[in-house]
Amino acid sequence: MQATPFQVVDGQLLGARQVASPNFNQRPEQTEIQLIVIHNISLPPSQFGGGYIEKFFQNQLDWSVHPYFQTIEGMQVSAHLLILRTGEVLQFVNFKDRAWHAGRSSYLGKVECNDYSIGIELEGSDDLNFEQNQYNVLAQVVAVLQRAYPKTDQHLAGHSDIAPKRKTDPGPHFQWNEFRTLLHKQKQ
Ligand SMILES: [Zn+2]
Numbered sequence: 001m002q003a004t005p006f007q008v009v010d011g012q013l014l015g016a017r018q019v020a021s022p023n024f025n026q027r028p029e030q031t032e033i034q035l036i037v038i039h040n041i042s043l044p045p046s047q048f049g050g051g052y053i054e055k056f057f058q059n060q061l062d063w064s065v066h067p068y069f070q071t072i073e074g075m076q077v078s079a080h081l082l083i084l085r086t087g088e089v090l091q092f093v094n095f096k097d098r099a100w101h102a103g104r105s106s107y108l109g110k111v112e113c114n115d116y117s118i119g120i121e122l123e124g125s126d127d128l129n130f131e132q133n134q135y136n137v138l139a140q141v142v143a144v145l146q147r148a149y150p151k152t153d154q155h156l157a158g159h160s161d162i163a164p165k166r167k168t169d170p171g172p173h174f175q176w177n178e179f180r181t182l183l184h185k186q187k188q
Pocket residue numbers: 038039040101159167169
């Protein structure tokens with residue numbers, strides 16, 4: 001495994017900025033983490049920076065700031081991790097807990113992916129390329145997660161894979177092949 005600034009200790013990702021979200025609950029008893037789900041999000045859509053995603057996941061977004069925000073008013077969601085355009089990583093929910101990112105979903109016939117997955121949001125949109133730095137950091141983070149939670153090793157999916165009729169993210173600009181190549185190198 002290549003050198004990385006990240007490490008998983010007690011459900012926390014060291015190297016990530018910790019920002020507590022109230023939007024989580026317990027995973028069902030005896031549930032092992034066995035899937036990593038990749039998403040994209042931007043607020044407002046396709047606009048970056050501003051700190052609105054962070055506020056949204058903390059239920060502190062000022063809905064009056066932008067007309068789009070009114071369409072998501074009151075939604076209570078979260079992800080375990082968010083990777084900003086700069087490559088900075090934020091952690092909102094401990095990996096031992098169940099974050100609210102997938103919604104109605106199924107993977108290999110198992111429903112309710114939130115129960116047994118880790119959700120990673122990339123600051124991005126379906127219309128724009130991701131930053132190289134986001135791929136590099138994502139590969140580092142997924143490599144340490146797969147080491148900490150070995151059942152996720154062969155189980156990576158996009159939100160659109162587990163909720164195909166409802167969701168399109170991480171979208172057509174997410175380069176799965178490039179990402180898998182980086183991940184493979186990272187794990188060597
Ligand atoms: Zn998503």
